[in-house]
Amino acid sequence: xxxxxxxxxxxxxxxxxxxxxxxxxxxxxxxxxxxxxxxxxxxxxxxxxxxxxxxxxxxxxxxxxxxxxxxxxxxxxxxxxxxxxxxxxxxxxxxxxxxxxxxxxxxxxxxxxxxxxxxxxxxxxxxxxxxxxxxxxxxxxxxxxxxxxxxxxxxxxxxxxxxxxxxxxxxxxxxxxxxxxxxxxxxxxxxxxxxxxxxxxxxxxxxxxxxxxxxxxxxxxxxxxxxxxxxxxxxxxxxxxxxxxxxxxxxxxxxxxxxxxxxxxxxxxxxxxxxxxxxxxxxxxxxxxxxxxxxxxxxxxxxxxxxxxxxxxxxxxxxxxxxxxxxxxxxxxxxxxxxxxxxxxxxxxxxxxxxxxxxxxxxxxxxxxxxxxxxxxxxxxxxxxxxxxxxxxxxxxxxxxxxxxxxxxxxxxxxxxxxxxxxxxxx
RNA sequence: GGAGAGAUGGCCGAGAGGCUGAAGGCGCUCCCCUGCUAAGGGAGUAUGGGGUUUAUAGCUCCAUCGAGGGUUCGAAUCCCUCUCUCUCCGCCA
Numbered sequence: 001x002x003x004x005x006x007x008x009x010x011x012x013x014x015x016x017x018x019x020x021x022x023x024x025x026x027x028x029x030x031x032x033x034x035x036x037x038x039x040x041x042x043x044x045x046x047x048x049x050x051x052x053x054x055x056x057x058x059x060x061x062x063x064x065x066x067x068x069x070x071x072x073x074x075x076x077x078x079x080x081x082x083x084x085x086x087x088x089x090x091x092x093x094x095x096x097x098x099x100x101x102x103x104x105x106x107x108x109x110x111x112x113x114x115x116x117x118x119x120x121x122x123x124x125x126x127x128x129x130x131x132x133x134x135x136x137x138x139x140x141x142x143x144x145x146x147x148x149x150x151x152x153x154x155x156x157x158x159x160x161x162x163x164x165x166x167x168x169x170x171x172x173x174x175x176x177x178x179x180x181x182x183x184x185x186x187x188x189x190x191x192x193x194x195x196x197x198x199x200x201x202x203x204x205x206x207x208x209x210x211x212x213x214x215x216x217x218x219x220x221x222x223x224x225x226x227x228x229x230x231x232x233x234x235x236x237x238x239x240x241x242x243x244x245x246x247x248x249x250x251x252x253x254x255x256x257x258x259x260x261x262x263x264x265x266x267x268x269x270x271x272x273x274x275x276x277x278x279x280x281x282x283x284x285x286x287x288x289x290x291x292x293x294x295x296x297x298x299x300x301x302x303x304x305x306x307x308x309x310x311x312x313x314x315x316x317x318x319x320x321x322x323x324x325x326x327x328x329x330x331x332x333x334x335x336x337x338x339x340x341x342x343x344x345x346x347x348x349x350x351x352x353x354x355x356x357x358x359x360x361x362x363x364x365x366x367x368x369x370x371x372x373x374x375x376x377x378x379x380x381x382x383x384x385x386x387x388x389x390x391x392x393x394x395x396x397x398x399x400x401x402x403x404x405x406x407x408x409x410x411x412x413x414x415x416x417x418x419x420x421x422x423x424x425x426x427x
Numbered sequence: 428g429g430a431g432a433g434a435u436g437g438c439c440g441a442g443a444g445g446c447u448g449a450a451g452g453c454g455c456u457c458c459c460c461u462g463c464u465a466a467g468g469g470a471g472u473a474u475g476g477g478g479u480u481u482a483u484a485g486c487u488c489c490a491u492c493g494a495g496g497g498u499u500c501g502a503a504u505c506c507c508u509c510u511c512u513c514u515c516c517g518c519c520a
Contacts, residue, residue, distance in 0.1 A: 009482095041477060045489045052489090055501035059445030068500085075500045227510095247437090247474095368475095377456095379474080 001365045002103055007096075008034060017106045020113050021327040025103065033096050040089045047082045051075060101211055105362040107327045108299075108336040114326025120339070121326065126310065127319030129343045130402045137408065138346025139400040140277040143169065145408045146426060149278070160275075161267060161282045168426045172412065173285070173396050175419030177260045180287040180312055184389055188308045190258035190289060195238035197261055198229050203241040206367040208333035208359075209233060215268040218282075231264035235288035236386045243292055243369040247379045253371055254293040254301060258389065260285065278393050279351065285392035291385045292369060295361065298383035299336075302358040306338045309354045309389040315415040318398050319343040321350055335360045338387075342394070346401040353394045356387030 006014045007030055015025040054075040061068050112121045130136075143149025148169035154162040165173055184190040198220060204210040209217065218231040232238055239259050248255065263286050274280035289308060293301045306322065313320045325337040334357040341350035361381040364370070370379040403411040409427035412420060 038477080041489090045477065048489060051500075055499095056445070058500055062445075072500050079500075377472095 001100055001362060002106060003361070003365065004100060007100065014106070018103065021104060021107050021330055022115065023104055026099070030096075030099060033092055033099075037089070037092045037096060040085060040092060044082065044085045044089050047078060047085065051078050051082065054078070101205075104330075104332045105335050105359065107330055108358070108360075110299075111330065111336050112324055112326045113328075115328040116326070117329050119326040120329055121324045123322040123324050123338065125319070125321040126314060127317070127343070129319055130345050132345060132404075132406075134406040136345035136401060136404060138277065138344075139397040141346075142400050142404055142408055142410065146410075148426070151277075159282075161280065163278050163281060168420070168423060169396075169410075171420055171423075172399070172410075172416070172426065173392060175416060176392050176395055176399075177285060177287060179315075179416055179419045180389060180392070180395075181258060181260055183312060183315065184258040184287070184289060184308060188256070188289075188311070190256040190308075193239060193242070193257050193259040195235065195242070195259055195261065197232050197238075197264075199232055199237055199241070200227065200229055203237050203244070204230060206244055207237050207240050207363050208366065209237065212332060216266055218264045218266055232261060233265045234263050235259045235261040235286060236290060239288060239290045240292075240363060240369075240384055240386065241367060243382070244367045246369060248292065248369075248371040248382065250294075250372055250374050253382070254291055254297065257290040258287060259290075260287045260392075262286075278397060281393060284394075287389050287392060289356075289387050289389040292364075292371075292382045293385065294371065295380070295383045298358050298360060298385060301383075301385055302336060302338070302356065305385055305387050306340070306356040309340055309356055309387050312390050312395070313340065313342060313353070316395070316399065316413045317415075318395075318402055320353070331355075331357060333357075333359050333362050335362065340388075340390070342398040344398060344401050345404075346397075351394065353398065354388040354390045357385060359384045359386075 002014070011025075011027055011030060011034075015027050018025050054071065058068050058071050058075070061071060112119065114120065137145075140149070140151075143165075146167075146169065148165060148167050150164045150166070151160075151162075154164045157164075181192055185192050201210055204217070217233055220229045220231065238261070239257050242257065243255070263284055265282060267280060267282060270280060278284070289305055291301050291305055310320070310322070320340055320342045323339045323341060325331075325334075325339060330337055337355055337357040339352050340354035340356070342353040343349075344351050360383050363384045364381040367384075369382050369384065371382050372378070373380045399413065399416075400410050403413065405411065407427070409425050411425045412423055417424060
C-alpha cells in the first residue's frame with residue numbers, strides 16, 4: 001500500500017507517477033471521497049468528544065449524589081446521530097481503503113519508463129550463450145530420454161502442469177536446494193527458516209497478493225471451518241510476514257532471511273503459455289531471499305541481493321543476463337525489479353530464473369513491519385526486498401539444457417557434485 | 428477430539444461499570460547526589476489516526492487493555508462470537 005497521505009496531500013503528483021506504469025488513478029473519485037471523509041470524520045470526533053465530556057459529568061454528579069436525570073436526557077439524543085454518522089464514515093473509509101489497496105507501488109525514479117516487457121533494459125550479461133556442435137535438445141526431451149522426467153503420469157495423478165522426477169534427476173533437484181541454501185547462509189549472511197506452506201488471508205494481504213490476485217492462488221477449505229487458507233505462491237509470503245506487526249531494534253537491521261519452500265500457483269490466465277515442460281508449473285520449488293532494511297539502505301540492498309542470486313548462476317557456470325524491468329512491466333508491489341534470465345539452449349533464449357525487487361515501504365505498511373529509528377526514537381516502516389535465489393525447477397532445466405552432451409547425458413557442474421554424492425553426470 | 432485456565436504498555440503485574448491511557452515493579456532515557464564501584468533522590472518513557480500547519484515542532488481531538496459484535500449516558504471491567512496461549516486426558520509422525 002502506498003502512503004495514504006499521498007492521496008490526501010499530493011494526489012495529482014501521485015497520479016502522474018502512477019501513470020508511468022500504466023495505472024490510471026481516479027483522481028476525481030478520490031477527491032470527492034476524501035472531502036466526505038474529512039467532513040464526516042471531523043463531525044464524528046466532535047460528537048464523541050461531546051459524549052465523553054457529558055458522560056464524565058454524569059459520573060461526577062452521581063458521585064456527589066446529585067440528580068443525573070437531566071444530564072442523561074441531554075446526552076441521549078447524541079447516540080443515534082453518532083451511530084448514523086459512524087456508519088457513514090465507515091462506508092466512506094472502506095471505499096477509500098479498497099481504492100488504496102488496489103493502487104500499485106510507485107516506481108522508483110531509476111526505473112526505465114516503458115509500456116511493457118519489450119522496453120525492459122538489459123543491464124549486464126555474464127557468460128556467453130552455450131554453443132553446441134550438435135542440435136541441443138530441450139529438457140523435456142532430455143528428461144524423457146533418461147526416463148526420469150514424466151509429465152503424463154503426473155497429469156494422471158493430478159492434472160496438467162505437474163510433473164514427476166525420479167532417480168538421479170530427483171536427487172539433483174534436491175541437491176540444488178541444499179547448494180543454494182548453503183551459499184546464502186554461509187557466504188551471504190542469510191538466516192535459514194522453515195515456514196508454513198499454508199497461510200491465511202492477512203499474510204497474503206501483507207505482501208500484496210490479496211486482494212488483487214486471488215485467482216492466482218490455490219485456496220483451501222478444511223471441513224466445516226469457515227476460515228480461508230491458501231497454499232503459498234512463493235516463500236516471500238510466509239518469510240516476509242515473519243516480521244509482521246513487529247518493531248525491530250535498529251541494531252538488528254538489516255535482517256536477511258532465506259527459505260526453501262514449494263510454491264503453488266494456479267497460473268490462471270496463462271493457458272497458452274509455456275505449456276511444454278517444467279517452466280510453468282502449478283507446483284515448484286524455490287529458494288527465496290528476503291531482506292528487511294533501513295529505508296536509506298534499500299537500494300544498495302537491492303544491488304547486493306541481486307548479486308547473491310547471481311552468485312548461484314555463476315557457481316553453476318550458467319550464462320545469464322540481468323534485466324531492469326521498465327515501469328510498465330513492474331509487479332504490483334514493486335518499486336524496482338531486476339530479473340535474472342538464464343540462457344536455455346533448448347529454447348535458444350534467455351528465460352527468467354529470478355526476480356529481485358525492492359518494495360520500499362509498500363509491503364511494510366500493509367504488514368506493519370517497523371524498526372525503531374534511533375534518530376527519532378519512533379517506530380518507522382522498514383523497507384522490504386526479496387528475490388529468488390533461485391527458482392529450483394528452472395535452474396534444473398538450465399543445467400540439463402546447458403550441460404547436455406551429444407548422447408543426451410547431463411554433466412553435473414563441479415560446484416554441485418558434493419551435493420549429489422559426487423555424481424559427475426546423469427546418463 | 429474431551430476437560431479446565433488464561434490473553435492488559437518494551438517486560439512483569441494490578442484493576443472487576445465513571446475521576447483509568449491505565450496503579451506498582453523491572454527495564455530504558457535524562458538530571459541530581461556520591462572522589463571509583465555499589466547504592467540513593469528526581470523527572471520522563473505506548474501506538475495509530477484526524478484537525479490546525481508549506482511541513483515539522485507545538486496545540487488539540489478521536490481511537491486502541493487478543494479480534495469482532497452487543498448492552499449502557501459511560502466498558503479493560505457485563506453479554507455473545509472468534510482467534511491464540513497454557514495445563515491435563517486421548518490420538519498421532
